[in-house]
Amino acid sequence: MKTGIFISIEGPDGAGKTSVLQELLPRLQAAAKVTVMSTREPGGIPISEKIRQIILDPGNSEMDKRTEALLYAAARRQHLVQKILPALADGQLVVCDRFVDSSLAYQGAGRRIGIEAVAEINAFAIEDKYPDLTLYLDVDSDTGLERIRKGRKSHELDRLDVESPEFHQRVRHAYLQILADNPDRIIRVDARENIADVVETCYSIIKEKYPDLFN
Ligand SMILES: Nc1ncnc2c1ncn2[C@@H]1O[C@H](COP(=O)(O)OP(=O)(O)OP(=O)(O)O)[C@@H](O)[C@H]1O
Ligand SMILES: Cc1cn([C@H]2C[C@H](O)[C@@H](COP(=O)(O)O)O2)c(=O)[nH]c1=O
Secondary structure, three states, rough: OOOEEEEEEEEOOOHHHHHHHHHHHHHHHEEEEEOOOEEOOOOOHHHHHHHHHHHHHHOOOOHHHHHHHHHHHHHHHHHHHHHHHHHHHOOOOOEEEHHHHHHHHHHHHHHEEEHHHHHHHHHHHHHHOOOOOEEEEEHHHHHHHHHHHHHHHHHHHHOOOOOHHHHHHHHHHHHHHHHHHHHOOEEEEEEOHHHHHHHHHHHHHHHHHOOOOOO
């Protein structure tokens, strides 16, 4: 059976994950010998996109934090079995905007459920299918939130964007802890650089780690 490569892109809100992926994807598609596809969490497939709408709706202010954690894990489970695993079985390179580390950082630390407890419910969802490589776009939460506020109109802010600065600081610190705990899987990229440089760095890391993928 073919085995593809699974890469996740992580980081606090406003780190630039979506912008970077938009430029990185065509470069990877042009240079790689295999099919390259991108997807995102929460979402990526219709069922999980519906769950995304429920989670991020600013009107759902009464949502319990454990309900939130379970909904992210449920969306992830369906996305994994319906889209990511079949693509990997087909030998593709899958690049995912956020995956399980987001739950560890946001629900584990941001919501203060605890990283271990959130890892446990996600173990049920992902059955140990961690990414092969995670690019962690690191930016301090003030810079990230400032970018979000400049780039989006207030009615476009979701339920997580409008959390307190302290919530976003806990998220960033948790990411740094997860990075320190997983040095073989996660690589830090300085996301304060301009977008073109961040894209270049991400591209070089992937090329260096998987030279056989490229022509
Ligand atoms: N390196 C950068 N320098 C300056 N501005 C940036 C950079 N990267 C992204 N931006 C801007 O910051 C805003 C948020 O970017 P983007 O949506 O890509 O971040 P994100 O990490 O995907 O955020 P979120 O997780 O909240 O969706 C956009 O307006 C984008 O143009
Ligand atoms: C996967 C995942 C995401 N989140 C948060 C992080 C963001 O604030 C939103 C997703 O929006 P984006 O535009 O795709 O960045 O959801 C989370 O809290 N837990 C998760 O597992």
